[in-house]
Amino acid sequence: MLHKIPGLIFVIGIMGIVSGCDQKPKVMSSSTGLMPQRTYDVQQLALGQQVYVANCAVCHGDNAQGASNWQQRNPDGTFPPPPLNGTGHSWHHSTEILYDVIANGSQPGQGNMPAWKDRLTKEQIDAVIIWFQSLWPDQVYAAWYEMQQRK
């Protein structure tokens, strides 16, 4: 079906209207509603990657792949760092929840995720979320996007 009407899919946003503090990723809906368009602000992505490499890669891995045993609790009952690249469960969380975990760190007993709100600006946290979301496969991103619309 879809391949017969490619002309109907709107691609806006390419014009690069940039707003650094917009929490939502630059997503354009397709007219079919099947797949959100994924367009990213290159500068925001670059900032996000920089923030990730400097602060997050040490625990979440160079490619945001997480610890190999991320689903198994540590001996003390906490969890190892999960993947952020779409193979874990990060996509079950809205942007607000992702922001909250990053800003405030782990809940007590849950893990050793540090709080970043005193070390990173809102702009940096927004950018790092956008960066790891850009790694998510289309299917994962679409599922997250749909959930985000429903809340």
Ligand code: HEC
């Ligand atoms: C000292 C190790 C460590 C560092 C550094 C670290 N994290 Fe984490 N992170 C964790 C652990 C452990 C968890 C899992 C426990 C939890 O969810 O509370 C976690 C969980 C998360 C989650 C929730 C994921 C999910 O699927 O629920 C996000 C999002 C996240 N981290 C992002 C980041 C970002 C972005 C940075 C860099 C700014 C970062 N982390 C730096 C250890 C770390």
